[in-house]
Amino acid sequence: MSANRPQARLTIRNIQALRDGGERIAMLTAYDNVTAAVLDQAGIDIILVGDSLGNVVLGHPTTLSVTLDDMIRHGAAVHRGTARALIICDLPFGTATDPETALRSAITVLQQTGCQAVKIEGGAPAAPTITRLREQGIPVMAHIGLMPQAVHQLGGYYVHGKNAESAERLMETALALQHAGAFAIVLECIVPDLAAEITRRLTIPTIGIGSGAACSGQVLVVNDLIGLNIERPPSFVVPRADVAAVIREAACAYVAEVKNASGQSKETQVD
Numbered sequence: 001m002s003a004n005r006p007q008a009r010l011t012i013r014n015i016q017a018l019r020d021g022g023e024r025i026a027m028l029t030a031y032d033n034v035t036a037a038v039l040d041q042a043g044i045d046i047i048l049v050g051d052s053l054g055n056v057v058l059g060h061p062t063t064l065s066v067t068l069d070d071m072i073r074h075g076a077a078v079h080r081g082t083a084r085a086l087i088i089c090d091l092p093f094g095t096a097t098d099p100e101t102a103l104r105s106a107i108t109v110l111q112q113t114g115c116q117a118v119k120i121e122g123g124a125p126a127a128p129t130i131t132r133l134r135e136q137g138i139p140v141m142a143h144i145g146l147m148p149q150a151v152h153q154l155g156g157y158y159v160h161g162k163n164a165e166s167a168e169r170l171m172e173t174a175l176a177l178q179h180a181g182a183f184a185i186v187l188e189c190i191v192p193d194l195a196a197e198i199t200r201r202l203t204i205p206t207i208g209i210g211s212g213a214a215c216s217g218q219v220l221v222v223n224d225l226i227g228l229n230i231e232r233p234p235s236f237v238v239p240r241a242d243v244a245a246v247i248r249e250a251a252c253a254y255v256a257e258v259k260n261a262s263g264q265s266k267e268t269q270v271d
């Protein structure tokens with residue numbers, strides 16, 4: 001091995017090794033080149049090009065408006081900005097409705113973005129799709145619990161697995177998706193005790209969001225982490241910065257400077 005060789009990109013085998021070695025997996029979303037590059041520099045293990053793109057970047061009320069072309073444009077930008085992180089792209093609403101449709105979608109995403117894996121929302125019915133993609137060499141991250149693409153079916157965003165029947169169904173689904181060949185599984189807004197139990201029962205990594213601290217790793221929407229939202233983020237989020245305030249203050253200072261300038265100064269000159 002050459003000492004000069006650049007740091008190789010993490011693979012799904014590295015992610016499994018982190019879980020097996022008891023090291024937590026740190027995952028964030030990103031949608032653009034510069035943010036992805038900064039997260040990569042920070043040592044993030046996995047970057048998800050999430051279909052939350054629709055809410056946090058494109059200004060849609062739900063993720064349902066996001067298209068495969070949207071994911072490809074942003075997925076390619078994220079991949080170009082990174083060298084180390086494993087990059088996963090969400091398959092958006094309507095692009096994984098059956099195994100063959102999902103396979104076509106995933107092939108297009110991998111070919112046109114450079115991303116290494118896709119994530120698919122879905123319960124037990126997603127199992128044949130996961131198996132089909134895996135047979136073609138495409139790693140799939142599963143996603144259960146709160147599935148935002150099903151918001152109209154669910155009737156809102158809330159915590160899942162609160163009663164015994166729903167808890168049992170989620171446990172069985174997680175086992176079925178692992179058996180189908182998922183390399184990891186997102187547990188979104190699942191009761192923490194149940195998420196812990198699922199994490200103990202599975203051999204693949206679990207990645208939690210709003211599901212307590214016992215999962216093999218955690219994921220957050222990057223805008224929620226850095227405080228770059230207009231609307232209040234979900235209550236499980238602990239923001240680490242107030243980037244919206246930083247932007248607002250810089251823009252206010254700029255506006256004031258331009259308005260108050262008597263003539264052309266170096267700072268306010270427009271090329």
Ligand SMILES: Nc1nc(=O)c2c([nH]1)NC[C@@H]1CN(c3ccc(C(=O)N[C@@H](CCC(=O)O)C(=O)O)cc3)CN21
Nearest residue numbers: 052055056063148157158159221223224233234235236
């Ligand atoms: N900014 C952002 N962050 C996310 O985590 C996120 C998105 N957008 N868009 C797509 C989905 C939607 N998600 C959401 C959205 C809302 C809640 C939420 O407000 N939950 C309530 C609990 C409501 C209840 O239990 O009744 C909360 O207060 O956290 C949770 C996850 C997660 N994803």
Ligand SMILES: CC(C)C(=O)C(=O)O
Nearest residue numbers: 029050051052186219
């Ligand atoms: C919140 C994560 C898991 C996601 O699916 C997204 O950002 O789209």
Ligand SMILES: [Mg+2]
Nearest residue numbers: 050051052090
């Ligand atoms: Mg998503």
